[in-house]
Amino acid sequence: MGRTVGGAAASVSGWTPPQTLNPTKPVDKRVLFFEPMTASELFSFPNPVNEVAARVVAGGVVLLGVLTIVLQQPWLSVVIAVGFLLRVLAGPKLSPLGLLATRVIVPRLPFRAKLVPGPPKRFAQTIGLTFSTAAALLFFAFGLDTAAYVVLGALVVAASLESFAGFCLGCQAFALLIRAGVIPEEVCERCNDIWGARKASAPAPPVS
Secondary structure, three states, rough: OOOOOEEEEEOOOOOOOOHOOOOOOOOHHHHHHHOOOOOHHHHOOOOEEEEHHHHHHHHHHHHHHHHHHHHOOOHHHHHHHHHHHHHHHHHOOHHHHHHHHHHHHHHHHHOOEEEEEEEHHHHHHHHHHHHHHHHHHHOOOOOOOOHHHHHHHHHHHHHHHHHHHHHHHHHHHHHHHHHHOOOHHHHHHOOOHHHHHHHHHOOOOOOO
16 A cells, blocks of 8 residues: 555655655645746655656647647647747746646646656656657648647547546656666656556465
């Protein structure tokens, strides 16, 4: 059974999130009132991440993506790409959608915080940045609107899986890359635990 931190259950036993990231800690006023922060503080990604906030952000991406496709407004692909870039660089601190999710929407939802590793979420945001940037380039650099809408459609599907089903494709890809040795395990000590439940449920090999 996982440990509890500030009322939020950590999904993996034996791992204790840093107390400075306790979800019950008061909001950093420097973020809300734009007081000075060092560059390393500003351009950092939270670890762990509140899964509830991540799913709300993904829902915002779904909404923007659907509006882009249905209303045929290619300029919104640039808005989506810039949002991903800001979240990759600094988490929610510079992203209007991230701030809306973490400071306005999530505190008013009847859900307890669920802490998950930060590096896979940053990797997922990087994939979103790649897709949205590709769509914007297809729109404005190559004039391939149909291809751009297909790319955006794929992004909407991935974001919908995370927002509505809690399934993060980018996080799963991150875990696979760790298992393959492409990403060092030291980057995220908890990331292999995405697969931990499967290992724990597997029958023990016979003793010879």
